[in-house]
Each structure stands twice: as structure tokens, then as C-alpha cells.
Amino acid sequence: xxHVILFLIFAVIAVVAAINLVLQSHPISxxxxxxxxxxALALIYxxxxxxxxxxxxxxxxxxxxxxxxxxxxxxxxxxTERKMxxxxxxxxxxxxxxxxxxxxxxxxxxxxxxxxxxxxFGNMTHGNPQEIGRLLFQQYLLPFEVTSILILIAIxxxxxxxxxxxx
Amino acid sequence: MPPIPExxxxxxxxxxxxxxxxxxxxxxLFRRNVITVFMSIELMLNAVNLSFIAFSYKFxxxxxxxxxxxxxxxxxxxxxxxxxxxxxxxxxxxxLEIDEVSSLKD
Amino acid sequence: MNFYIxxxxxxxxxxxxxxxALAYIQWVERKVLAHIQLRIGPRRVGPHxxxxxxxxxxxxxxxxxxxxxxxxxxxxxxxxxxxxxFALISIAVxxxxxxxxxxxxxxxxxxxDLNVGVLFILGLSGIGVYGVALAGWASNNKYALIxxxxxxxxxxxxxxxxxxxxAAPLLLLNSLSFRELxxxxxxxxxxxxxxxxxxxxxxxxxxxxxIFLIAAFAETNxxxxxxxxxxxxxxxxxxxxxxSMKFAAFFMAEYANMVTVSCVAVLLFLGGWQxxxxxxxxxxxxxxxxxxxxxxxxxxHGMNPxxxxxxxxxxxxxxxFLGLAGVFLIPAIAxxxxxxxxxLSKVGVVLFIYIWIRGTLPRFRYDQLMSFAWTVMFPxxxxxxxxxxxxxxxx
Numbered sequence: 001x002x003h004v005i006l007f008l009i010f011a012v013i014a015v016v017a018a019i020n021l022v023l024q025s026h027p028i029s030x031x032x033x034x035x036x037x038x039x040a041l042a043l044i045y046x047x048x049x050x051x052x053x054x055x056x057x058x059x060x061x062x063x064x065x066x067x068x069x070x071x072x073x074x075x076x077x078x079x080t081e082r083k084m085x086x087x088x089x090x091x092x093x094x095x096x097x098x099x100x101x102x103x104x105x106x107x108x109x110x111x112x113x114x115x116x117x118x119x120x121f122g123n124m125t126h127g128n129p130q131e132i133g134r135l136l137f138q139q140y141l142l143p144f145e146v147t148s149i150l151i152l153i154a155i156x157x158x159x160x161x162x163x164x165x166x167x
Numbered sequence: 168m169p170p171i172p173e174x175x176x177x178x179x180x181x182x183x184x185x186x187x188x189x190x191x192x193x194x195x196l197f198r199r200n201v202i203t204v205f206m207s208i209e210l211m212l213n214a215v216n217l218s219f220i221a222f223s224y225k226f227x228x229x230x231x232x233x234x235x236x237x238x239x240x241x242x243x244x245x246x247x248x249x250x251x252x253x254x255x256x257x258x259x260x261x262x263l264e265i266d267e268v269s270s271l272k273d
Numbered sequence: 274m275n276f277y278i279x280x281x282x283x284x285x286x287x288x289x290x291x292x293x294a295l296a297y298i299q300w301v302e303r304k305v306l307a308h309i310q311l312r313i314g315p316r317r318v319g320p321h322x323x324x325x326x327x328x329x330x331x332x333x334x335x336x337x338x339x340x341x342x343x344x345x346x347x348x349x350x351x352x353x354x355x356x357x358x359f360a361l362i363s364i365a366v367x368x369x370x371x372x373x374x375x376x377x378x379x380x381x382x383x384x385x386d387l388n389v390g391v392l393f394i395l396g397l398s399g400i401g402v403y404g405v406a407l408a409g410w411a412s413n414n415k416y417a418l419i420x421x422x423x424x425x426x427x428x429x430x431x432x433x434x435x436x437x438x439x440a441a442p443l444l445l446l447n448s449l450s451f452r453e454l455x456x457x458x459x460x461x462x463x464x465x466x467x468x469x470x471x472x473x474x475x476x477x478x479x480x481x482x483x484i485f486l487i488a489a490f491a492e493t494n495x496x497x498x499x500x501x502x503x504x505x506x507x508x509x510x511x512x513x514x515x516x517s518m519k520f521a522a523f524f525m526a527e528y529a530n531m532v533t534v535s536c537v538a539v540l541l542f543l544g545g546w547q548x549x550x551x552x553x554x555x556x557x558x559x560x561x562x563x564x565x566x567x568x569x570x571x572x573x574h575g576m577n578p579x580x581x582x583x584x585x586x587x588x589x590x591x592x593x594f595l596g597l598a599g600v601f602l603i604p605a606i607a608x609x610x611x612x613x614x615x616x617l618s619k620v621g622v623v624l625f626i627y628i629w630i631r632g633t634l635p636r637f638r639y640d641q642l643m644s645f646a647w648t649v650m651f652p653x654x655x656x657x658x659x660x661x662x663x664x665x666x667x668x
Contacts, residue, residue: 007175011183018187018210022194027202028348028410034206035403037187041213048180048224053232055392057216060239063399065209065246067406067429072250073202074410074422076257081200081264090197098189105185109178116225118174126229129389129449132236140233147240154244161251 003120007047014040025080027073031066038062049124052132180221187214199264201256205249212242283384284365291364295528296326302628309632320586336517341412344514348411353515353522356404360529363397366390367536368452370546370612382613383452390451391443394537395436398492402428404526409511421511423639424501428492430646435488437654441481441661442470442541455545465551469544476664480657482542484650486626489534491646493527496631500639535623543619546612560601560614568594 017036024030038061045054117123136144187210194207216235223231253263260268300315300322307314315322340346368383387393402425409421443449446457460468470478491498501511512523539545548556571591578584601607601614637645 001171001173004171004173004175007179011179014183015186015190018190021203021206021210022190022198027200027206030203030206032403034210037210038213041217044180044183044217045220047175048220050220050223050232050235051387051389052392053216053220053235055389055396056236056239058396059392059399060243061209061213063396063402064429065243067399067402067425068246068250069202069206070403070406070410071422071425072254074406074418076202076254076263078200078202078263081198081203084199094193094197098193102182102186102189106178106182109181109185113178113181116177118172118176119180119221119224120174123174124224124227126227127223127232129392131229132232135229135233136236143237147237150244151240154247157248158251161248161255 003047006121007044007119010040010043010047014044025083027078028070031069031073034069035062035066038066047121048119048127049122050127052127052129177221177225180224181218184214184218184221187211187217199266201253201263201265201268204265205246205253209242209246212238279380280384283380287364287384288361291361291529291532292525294532295525296330298528298532298624299329299524300326301624302631305625305628306632309629320582330521333517333521338517338519341514343413345411345413348407349514350519352404352408352411353519353526354404355407356401356526357522357529359397359401359404360526360533363394363533364529364536366393366451367533367540368455368545369616370609373609381452382609386450386452388448388450391439391449391454391537391541394533395432395439398435398530399429399432401526401530404523405511408515408523412511412514414514417511417513420501420513424494424511427498427501427639427642427646428494430643431488431491431498431650434484434646434650434654435492437651437658438481438485438488439537439541441658442473442478444658444661444665445470445473445476445478451540451545455540455547458544459547461551465554467544467547467549469547470542475668476661478542478661480653481661482538484654484657485538485542486623488650489538490627490630491642493530493534495527495531495627497634497636498642500636500642531624531627532620535620535627538623539616539619543623546616548611548615557607557611560611561598564594564598564601568592568598 014037017033017040020033021030021037024033038057042054042057042062045051045057191207191211191214194210195204198204198207216238219231219235219238221231223229223235256268257263262268303325304314304322315325318324318328340349365384366387368381368386370382372379372381405428406421406425409417409419409424412418412421442454446454448454448457458467458469458473462468462472462474466472471482490496494501512520515523548559550556568591571587571594575584575587575591578587601610
């Protein structure tokens with residue numbers, strides 16, 4: 001039972017932080033809400049037995065990518081967004097349509113998914129770094145090496161784009 | 168008050184993933200600051216990661232974790248290049264609203 | 274239920290000891306720096322200045338807690354909270370010794386033994402950047418903003434060589450959990466050289482240790498890398514606008530980071546709680562010997578003291594040290610206390626190195642610091658990791 005309570009706590013934190021991200025007007029508040037979402041998701045991954053992915057989420061996503069976002073927001077001195085006039089459809093139809101979409105998706109998932117094991121902490125033991133390392137270096141070696149080239153391309157792109165123009 | 172189940176029903180993970188994905192789409196479509204739009208894209212990627220890990224739990228195979236790892240790597244590369252593009256846009260147009268950078272020429 | 278109660282008791286004990294130790298590390302630092310600079314340091318508050326941390330705490334608590342009017346209140350208050358929280362959480366995975374046996378109840382001397390403990394510490398040091406960056410930004414002050422950005426850029430630049438320097442002994446020891454790392458460093462070569470990582474074949478990790486220490490200095494913003502927060506640079510860096518208890522929070526976070534990084538260095542490279550020479554040659558009597566000699570020296574100097582107050586305080590210290598020396602001889606608790614003694618003395622040596630370097634080296638300029646990270650440390654760490662992997666693969 002405590003598994004369900006823990007999952008509900010972290011799920012509620014994730015959804016509230018995501019709503020905060022969409023509703024806040026200052027980008028820094030949105031960025032910190034996104035860090036909150038990532039933290040809550042990392043804890044849910046721990047419950048699903050993915051300790052390596054939970055640590056990678058904290059180290060890579062929350063600890064490096066979001067710090068990059070916060071640097072850019074601070075450097076650009078982004079201010080709060082102006083409120084703008086919205087279409088009537090958007091103002092009064094947006095939220096109900098979103099709720100309807102989520103309801104349809106939830107209904108389809110409940111109906112169509114075959115019976116699956118419930119989420120219990122400790123039920124899946126294959127997410128440890130040894131297994132993931134073994135898979136990464138044996139079966140998925142080609143995508144692993146290709147992503148290293150991808151990161152190299154990204155570094156080159158970022159350096160070229162952010163360079164000062166030489167007059 | 169319905170009885171609390173003893174383990175988390177599997178569909179709840181997928182529904183949480185769907186909710187986060189929808190909120191990401193809402194942020195992507197309705198916000199005007201280009202950095203917030205970018206962050207909504209990251210939220211969508213996180214929701215998809217949760218789906219991968221949940222299905223990997225269902226089949227008790229770590230392949231979903233590998234996919235999730237590659238999604239994270241691609242998100243990192245995309246964030247680096249995307250933020251460099253945003254910095255260049257800001258340098259050239261002095262604005263961060265996507266409505267005003269909608270034409271290719273100045 | 275038993276598990277929850279034991280965890281609560283252990284957490285309370287570790288938190289209490291850690292917070293007291295943080296205050297007293299500051300005393301040690303002031304005394305050691307003073308003696309390096311040929312002066313005495315605090316000596317008025319209590320014998321030898323031992324109550325100086327208490328006086329500092331009372332001063333910081335009773336100062337007026339002011340919030341400037343031009344700051345962004347929510348983030349201004351959130352930043353020191355985040356800094357302290359993530360600095361203190363990292364102690365949860367550090368093992369201090371083997372096991373504690375009381376009656377028929379055993380518990381390891383560690384709050385939690387995560388099997389990805391090393392990744393946990395790396396993740397927390399990445400998230401610890403947020404406290405600094407937010408403090409600089411929320412202060413609405415251009416000097417604080419530049420100081421905050423510089424400090425956080427420095428911290429994330431040095432995370433890379435630190436992570437690679439951590440990865441090298443992991444190749445030799447094959448685990449990510451701290452307890453298994455220390456257990457892999459047990460034993461002796463040739464009967465007397467300990468199997469710590471810095472002596473471990475096939476490739477002794479001395480270069481990794483040096484890279485890790487240098488990167489750790491930069492991560493915790495200590496001299497020679499403390500340009501973003503030094504007092505004569507940029508007013509005071511990212512904590513310009515903070516006073517009283519919030520400033521104390523940043524200070525505490527810095528010392529807690531220092532303690533965590535020293536503990537990680539000892540666990541990964543210096544063998545954790547493994548003794549320096551085998552127990553059959555008498556390494557079990559080392560704490561008794563050291564404490565006994567200190568006690569006797571204190572008693573001797575108490576007879577003809579340099580200052581009249583020392584006629585009373587030095588014999589008291591002497592008796593306390595002799596009592597502690599006796600405690601290490603009790604056969605029931607000596608096996609529990611001995612690993613703890615080795616671990617704490619090694620952490621003390623690393624902290625002394627921190628303070629020693631603070632008293633000796635000048636500080637780097639910011640561009641020198643950043644180019645050192647990317648052009649010297651990072652390639653050196655990659656080459657070191659490559660050579661380690663090569664030597665492990667060839668065996």
C-alpha cells in the first residue's frame with residue numbers, strides 16, 4: 001500500500017509542477033518547475049526499478065541541461081511575458097478539450113491494455129548499471145557510438161552559433 | 168472510498184505520461200516566450216521517457232532503459248544547439264517572442 | 274517499523290555529529306591558517322578559542338534578518354535552502370565504518386547503502402549548482418549575478434574531470450556502491466602495502482587522486498579557485514546581498530560540501546576504513562598510542578604552562594585523551610571503533626590538505642581557471658581513464 005501512496009505523492013508533484021510550468025509568466029519559475037518535474041519522475045523511475053536511469057536523469061537532465069537553460073535565461077535577462085488577447089475558442093475551449101483528450105486516452109489505455117503486473121518497488125531488478133552497461137556495450141554498441149558523434153556535432157554547432165562575428 | 172490497491176496499477180503510469188505529454192503540448196502551443204516553448208518540448212520528452220520505463224518494467228527487460236538513455240542523450244544535444252540558436256536570435260532581433268521572429272528576413 | 278525507528282535514530286545522530294563537526298572544522302581552519310601565517314588565531318572565547326564557533330553561531334542567529342527591498346523574494350529565500358539541503362543530503366550514502374553490534378542487533382554505519390551511491394553523489398553535486406546560480410540571480414545586483422554565473426560555470430566545468438577521475442578506480446573495483454568499493458580495497462600486497470586504490474595494480478590511481486582533489490577544490494569553491502566568492506573580488510560574489518542566517522547557510526553548505534568530497538576521496542582512493550598496515554603488526558594499537566602520547570604531552574605541559582589558564586585546561590585535555598585511549602582498548606567495542614578511527618583520521622588528513630593549500634597558494638584568475646579545466650584537466654582525465662582501461666583489459 002505504501003507503494004501506491006508514494007507513487008501518488010510523486011505523481012501529484014509532477015503534475016502540479018507541469019501545470020506550474022505552463023501557467024507561470026517568468027521563464028525562471030518555469031525552469032525550476034521543470035526541475036521539480038524531473039526530480040519527481042526520477043523518484044518514479046526508482047520505484048520502477050530503474051536506478052541507473054534515475055541517476056542519469058538527475059546527473060544529465062536536472063544537473064546539466066536545466067542548468068544550461070537557467071544560464072541562458074539569466075544571460076538573456078528574459079522578463080515576464082506580456083498577456084495577450086486570445087481567441088475565444090482558445091480561452092473557453094482549450095481546457096475542456098484537453099481534459100477530453102486525456103479522458104479518451106485514459107479510457108483507451110484502460111480498455112485495450114492486457115493485464116499487466118502492478119508497480120512494486122523491488123519487483124524489477126534488471127535496471128542496475130551492470131545490466132545496462134552490458135547491453136550498451138554488446139547489443140546497442142552501434143547506437144552508442146553514433147550518439148557520441150551526435151554529441152560532437154552538437155558541440156560544433158553550438159560553438160559555431162555562439163561565436164562572436166569577426167568584423 | 169474505493170480500497171487502496173496493494174501495488175500501483177500499471178495503467179496509472181501511462182495515464183501520468185499522457186497527462187504530462189498533454190501539458191507539454193499545451194505549453195508548446197500557448198506560450199509566446201521561445202525558451203518556455205523549448206522547455207515544454209523537454210517536458211514532452213520526459214513524459215515519453217516515463218512510458219518507456221513503464222513498459223520496460225512490464226516486460227522485465229532493460230531495453231526500455233536503453234531507449235530512455237538515448238532519448239536523454241538526444242535531448243541534451245538538442246538543448247545545446249537549440250539554446251545556441253535562441254541566443255543568436257536574441258542577438259539579431261532583440262526579442263524572445265516567437266510571434267515576432269516569424270519571417271526569415273529581417 | 275523497526276527499520277524506520279533505527280533509520281530515524283541514525284539520521285538524528287549523523288545530523289547532530291555533522292552539524293557540530295561543521296562548526297568545529299571552521300575552528301580548525303582558523304587555528305591552522307593562523308599558525309601557517311605565524312599568528313595564534315582565536316584564543317579568547319573559551320580555552321584555545323574552542324567556544325569561538327558557539328560565539329559565531331550566536332552572533333549570526335541574533336543579527337537582524339533583513340531582506341533587501343529590491344530582490345526577488347521567493348528565489349532569494351529559496352537559494353540558501355537549496356544549497357544547504359543538497360549539501361547535507363549527500364552524507365546519507367557515506368559509510369563511516371563496518372557494523373555496529375549492540376547485543377544481537379547489528380546495523381551498518383551508513384544511512385543507506387545505495388547500489389548506485391557514486392552516481393547519487395555526482396547527481397547531487399550537479400544539482401548543488403542551483404543554489405549558487407539562483408542566489409546570484411535573485412539578488413538583483415549585477416556583481417552578485419556575475420559572481421553567481423562565474424561560480425556555477427566553474428562548478429559545472431570541473432564536474433567533468435571529477436566524474437572521469439571517479440570513473441578510473443571504478444574500473445579497478447567494479448562496483449558503484451561505496452561499501453563494496455571499500456571492501457574491494459581490503460588486503461595487502463607483499464604483506465605490508467595496503468591495497469588502496471592509489472596503490473592498486475594493474476594501474477595505481479595516483480593521477481586520478483590528484484585530478485579528483487584539484488577538481489574537488491574547484492567544485493567546492495575553495496582556494497585556489499575561490500575567485501567568485503573572495504572578499505576582494507566582485508564585492509563578495511553571489512552571497513553579497515545575504516546576511517546573518519542565510520549567509521551562515523551558504524557557509525555551512527560550503528563546509529558540508531568540503532566534508533562530503535573529502536569522504537568520497539577517502540572512500541574511493543584511500544581505502545575507506547582499511548588500516549595502513551596489517552592488524553597482525555599492531556595497527557589496532559595505533560589510536561591508543563596516539564591518544565596516549567597526546568594525553569601525556571598535555572599533562573606534562575600542564576605542569577609548567579605558558580599561560581595561567583592552561584594550568585587548568587591542559588590537564589583536563591590530558592585526562593580526556595587518556596580516557597579515549599583507554600576506550601580503544603575495550604575488546605567489546607574496539608572492532609567497531611577502529612575502522613571509524615581510520616576513516617575519520619584519513620578524512621582529517623584530506624581536510625588538513627584543504628586548509629594547508631588555502632594558507633599557501635594564491636588564487637587563480639577566472640579565465641586561467643576555466644582554461645585550466647578545459648585544456649589541462651579534461652584531456653588529462655581522459656588519458657588517465659584510457660590508460661586505466663587499457664591496463665585492466667590487458668590483465
